[in-house]
Amino acid sequence: MTAAAEPSTLLDRYQAYRVRRWLAREKQLAGMLPGWRTRGRRRALVITVAVALSALFAAGVMCAFGLEWAALAGGLSALIFLPSWTMVRIVSHAQDNAPAETLDELEMAQRETARSIGLTITQSLCIVPVMYLIYSGALFPEADAFRTAYAGGVMLLATLLAGGCAPAMILAWSNPEPEPEG
Template structure:
């Protein structure tokens, strides 16, 4: 058997780590693994991102607005891991841990996500470019606002594959281990 190169060893490590973590988290939040509940989490994450965008815009006008970033982060750190767990982390799973159909779905979601991210990041780029030209770079909160808007856009792009897959994936098969346990 030929010696594996660095990239192949890293990919094999990612698959092993993903499978070990999947086994560890597979029984967490069983009642939230249905499509309806996953969609609730996707909407909650979208609302969280909308709140982050509003905070970013408010930072342009109010110097104390960055304090609102803390509750936005709290919401994100509650909703995002929950969505990742109940969707089986399919959005960022290594290809070696997925079957052909799952890889195809993941690639499609990632492609959509990349296109959306590229367009979303243009918003803070235009804001910073236009704003610095108009104000001569003297607006004191422009860099912070631009930074928060860019960070939010990148977070949206990073979460979109999982959000797309969680939204569109059907309910698990009742016969599989993934289906929520019925209350006895």
């Protein structure tokens, strides 16, 4: 190998490492969950993730109103979210986080569009819990600080997760049926 072909900067070396790691992970996950790779099943997983995140946000809202048992509902929604989110990532080939060198032009355009939408979702949804935290402290200083912080934190977690998960959810929802093997 010539010196010109070797990555020269720290960022170049990191990007090359990231590509190698992603390709190895893709190879490892390629055969997992073959029955879940159809468009209908992927969409069911996306709906499950969206419902779990909505339930997590609702649990935060209920905690804000003093319903202490709602924390259990938040925990249950997190237990539903984690495996369904992992499955979405597996069946969508983690395209939302793939290094640019591993994608073709169409996949790159789809990924960038999904990421842009995800950022917009994050910014839009996070306004609600942030405003809750700001105004509940300013307008109701006598309110229980722990309950206010917990409720706002749970709502903010749900909105950040929704925005962060949105690119993979969009790609899993919109990608066509996989090519039949054979």
